[in-house]
Amino acid sequence: MSTGIGVRVPRKEDARHLAGKARFVGDLSFPRLWEVAFVRSPLAHARIRSITVPERHAGRVFTARDMEGVRPIRAESSLPTYKPSDYPPLARGKVRFAGECVALCIAPTRAEAEDIAEEVILDLEALPAVIDSLAARRPGAPRVHEEWGDNLFLTTSVDGDFESARKRAAVVVEREYRTARQCMAPMEGKAVLARHDERKGQLVVYTSTQVPHLIRTGLSQFLGLDQADVRVIAPDVGGGFGYKCVLQPEEISVSWAAMRTGRPLRWVEDRREHLTAGANTRQHHYRLTACADGRGRLLAVDAEITVDVGAYSVWPFTACLEASQAGGNLPGPYALDVYRCKTFSVATNKPGFTPYRGVARPGVCFAMELTIDAVARAVGREPADVRAENLVPASAMPYTNVTGKHYDSGDYPASVAGARRMIGLDAVRARQGRSPPLPGGADRPDTAHARQDHAERPARDSRRVDAMSARQGSPGPDGRLIGVGFSTFTEQTAHGTRVFGAWGLPLVPGYEQATVKLAPSGTVEVRSGNHSFGQGLETTLAQIASEQLGIGVDRIRVTMGDTGETPYSTGAYASRGMVMAGGAVSKAAESLAGRIRKHAAHLLQTGADRVSLTGGQANAAGGASVSFEDVARAWYLRPDQLPDDVDTQGLEVTEGYKPEVDTGVFTYATHAAVVAVDPATGSVEILDYVLFEDCGRRVNPMILEGQSYGGAAQGIGTALFEESLYDENGQPLTSTFADYVLPGPVELPAMRIEHTESLSPYTRHGIKGIGEGAAIAPAGAVVNAINDALSPLNVEINEIPATPRRILAAILAAKTSGPNEDGRRRSP
Amino acid sequence: MKPVDFAYHRATGLDDALEHLNAAGEGAKLLGGGQSLGPMLNLRLARPRVLVDVSSVAALRTVEPARERVTVGAAVTHAEIEDRPVSDVIERAMREVAAGIACRAVRNRGTIGGSVAHADPSADWPIFLVCAGARVYIRGAAGARALPVTDFIRAAYTTDLAPGEIITHVEIARAGGQARFGFCKLCRKAGEFAEAVGAVLIDPERRCCRVVTGAVGPKPVVLADTTRTLAATAMPPEPDAIRAEIAAVANEHDPVKLHTAAVAVGRAIDRALAAYAPSHDGDRSGSGARTGLTFQSADI
């Protein structure tokens, strides 16, 4: 049976994971290994007056003063107006968020190291904390980095003729949206173990990372070492999601301390550290205005996006990746002619922003998808229709959009149609007791008239629609309101040299390399500098090699994560693994297949073009065959069997690969949700959830579905549950899982997934990335469904997570104050 | 997130536990299932010198389902209560309450005694026990004593337990054959601590009725007015009246919290009343639909 592309091959890595035999950083042991605990700042913003270490702990505690010569983390970018920050691995002079590392303590056990940490005395002079990103933008706000004139890492703006579009518009929809700060909460937190290898004269760093080669580059840069003197090994990694795609200050300080003390040292992040010092992602604010014609066709969008970046710029992706991505991706899958956008990357006294699964798009998708539904309500049409009509049509592919993104292939409206069929939109509308999908504004008696009104007086949303929905949609027998919502996105994946080059980042990915080798025993070895931290890359890379070489995945060994054993790769981020590492393995395996055929042709006494590879054998056209083992043996052990003019390159190939067009290939999907909202408590139950996806060629549909379930689960967390909260002094209020709520199995629906395959014209096998995608759409689908359910109450939620408290507060406010000027009560 | 250094003693019996507890003095702490104390140790909010583990003390591990009352040992786990056979409304109520606590892994270890001693305002057992009018039994060097749970719990995380004392069991009076119980726990996630709880017991034979609000204010409290109205009419009082009473007794003024608490109480009342079959004329809401249920002077 084939184990190549498209087959649901069981995951190779599961054999060890299911038997508890995987090896994470926390499982490693070395003689003389000690553990590290950090003293972390208890305040969000303060000047360090002094740090006092009790005499008896001398030699066990290290501070910035000890780390002379170690450079602060500094991520450069060539974007105009960008200000880099200096992020010392142990705080120097000031602390800028609660949880920032101040001192490193070592002891034989973590508990003892924590005992020491408790006794280190910090004398801090509290400074006013900058917590709200909008307040931080105002002149006169306290400054996170005093030497700057303001709190802005970066501002960007793109202009478009919005004002004249507004004049033509039948409806103008204005909204303010907020998304919460979040943690990524991988099952395994960060972890790093550093030791000195005397024989090689190398610092060896075992770290839970997605990007081992980048960490090696970063460590050598900031510690002032030659790269040859550093080896980074990422063993089994228990989830990353972006949290582990940047250089961590702890990776530097633990490495430094291991060199300083000559002792292997390990630090393992605990949950409280993660939930406070790791609260570093997702927090956006939007002011968005959309103009549309009377049928809901978008004419123009104007956006002001503020990203709460936190105190420091992470290396290598900087503080500005998020806002740049947000500004560039807001128009998303929609065919839009006029777009105006300003972005602000704002420094606050919180942990430094790190890209999380979906990078910026969960925020922009939420904002855009709610806006589409608001436009649909304003023109009195079914949101699924308005959505589909606004999407880039298949006939326009490939399509370059208003922000210059080049969409390679796909049928975006078909994904809406698919999700609509799967979720049973008509049945949901019938159950709601609302009229079946409205046939379109023009078919309803009062609409033409209403449109006229709007053309004359382009105002806010139509009151007419609100009145209409108030008459419809009575609660179900249990008092709950049913709603349905859709959300569509397109995701740039595996974007490469041109895109990163334009951002001027310290790293620009180029040709991804992979090595494929036929080993003496006739098995295949694949080496990639990318890494797998749960995505199943160990299996899918083997499937690609299997496809090219005609040998089963059980005879293919994939090695990743060790800079000492793999070719350079910038690593696993941007949903690039399958496209880039997969493409590189494909190319290298193809070359190797050619060499195997040549060698086999000698043994089979035929021409290489008459040899095919299947079942781990090289087969001649006439029926004779030799095994891969025979071929390998001839080259490695019995070269006397080979002719003098044998190809001397051998049976080991390293190739570099990038797609023909390297600006990214676009995966897309539509998610749809049906929810029941309890208007008495504000609680939400997801009754049904579907995904209709297209990521080009599916290498392993089973693994892909797993990625989608996991991504959607995280997206539902974003939609309904997860929120890192702070008080006005910047104290984290959600430092355990009792307060930071993750969705559990009971809260998650049984999702259903369908796929189409629009191959990318630019990549090997037509593959597109899928690792992140499913985390992008859920907030839009779920909150659109909530708003659909709440429309009879004239309540609209525009902030996530949509907690019972937020929903109930909006409902209570609507009851006491009645609808506001445009007929709708919005969440605060 | 590692505890401070402490000594550990697994008590072999009640006397052994008392001995170790008293020998260690101030720095000693009892350990039940560790499902509240464990996190507090790891966060170093609790810093004991000695832990005396009573989770396997046989005397604290028994359930005695007598005719008049059910006696549950302090070290009986939530899971054991959940799994017990039920013969009346009290046992059925206890199964329901137990099954709604956290997830099975936590229930396998967490104990009813630990829950009462911890006195988390949102915890389920204290709310149920106040509603059922239960008593808590305590042993110390000076001997044994007992008091109603509602008096034992003084405020959030604060009880009447003196240093050196151990909770041995709780005692819950059985209810009459017509008695009904209603419980409504509102929480963000299955098994999470409650945002609001309503608990209602209506026991016409014993002329006993209690409506309790939990997870608002510092401890679970009986809503006296709501209870009186319910007892007199067998009808749910007006939501606004429930809300006003909660605001007064729990000193809670956040409108969302109050609304949620009133909904929990209202639903608990509905559930208790719904347990009674509608009268034969099918009138579920008319007065007298539940004749025989009303009683003027309820024992609250």
Ligand SMILES: Cc1cc2nc3c(=O)[nH]c(=O)nc-3n(C[C@H](O)[C@H](O)[C@H](O)COP(=O)(O)OP(=O)(O)OC[C@H]3O[C@@H](n4cnc5c(N)ncnc54)[C@H](O)[C@@H]3O)c2cc1C
């Ligand atoms: C994830 C999670 C979710 C939870 N969700 C809920 C929930 O939804 N509802 C809920 O009610 N609870 C919940 N809990 C708490 C759980 O019910 C605990 O088991 C309970 O609160 C404490 O019982 P314990 O036996 O574990 O006590 P321990 O944690 O061992 O001790 C708690 C306190 O009681 C004292 N103590 C223990 N035994 C005795 C005794 N015999 N006499 C005197 N003092 C004693 C200890 O000294 C300590 O101060 C949750 C816990 C977790 C970890």
